[in-house]
Amino acid sequence: xxxxxxxxxxxxNKCSRCHQGDVFTHKNPYDLKNMFSMHKSCEHCNLVYQxxxxxxxxxxxxxxALSSGxxxxxxxxxxxxxxxxxxxxxxxxxxxxxxxxxxxIRWSRLIWLNFFYSYKKELAQKTESNAV
Numbered sequence: 001x002x003x004x005x006x007x008x009x010x011x012x013n014k015c016s017r018c019h020q021g022d023v024f025t026h027k028n029p030y031d032l033k034n035m036f037s038m039h040k041s042c043e044h045c046n047l048v049y050q051x052x053x054x055x056x057x058x059x060x061x062x063x064x065a066l067s068s069g070x071x072x073x074x075x076x077x078x079x080x081x082x083x084x085x086x087x088x089x090x091x092x093x094x095x096x097x098x099x100x101x102x103x104x105i106r107w108s109r110l111i112w113l114n115f116f117y118s119y120k121k122e123l124a125q126k127t128e129s130n131a132v
Contacts, residue, residue: 005119010110016117018124020044023110029102036105045123049113056109063108070100 008019015021021042026034041048050056074093078084084092 002118006111006114009114009119010107013106013110015042015045015047016110016114017047017120018042018045019119020124021047023049023113024106029106032102035102038109047117051116056112058115059105059108059112062111063104066104066108067097067100070097070104 005019006016008014009016012019013022013024013027015023021039021044023038023042025037025039029035038049040050071093074096075089078089078092082088082092
């Protein structure tokens with residue numbers, strides 16, 4: 001069940017603990033000027049996102065895993081449907097990685113947050129009742 005909470009948080013850019021507040025200041029991941037800008041804490045449950053300096057260095061490992069998964073998907077797709085030569089495969093893969101970088105950065109940070117902070121339904125309900 002935890003995987004669904006992680007996917008929700010990741011797809012909708014929401015706080016991993018309450019699923020109410022936004023993690024990133026801008027919704028568009030392709031706004032390259034503000035690609036890394038995050039809120040310091042959740043506006044609903046006051047969760048501080050960066051526990052310590054360098055907290056998101058661990059997200060680089062998650063990003064590596066996402067890129068490896070993307071390579072596997074690209075390789076299988078290429079072999080089954082495209083049948084490109086080696087140069088075409090490399091160019092296509094590199095182009096797709098460049099397009100996926102902003103999403104990968106956000107997803108890896110959100111997944112990393114979900115490793116340390118799990119969803120608390122009672123906290124989400126509490127913040128909803130305070131908002132009414």
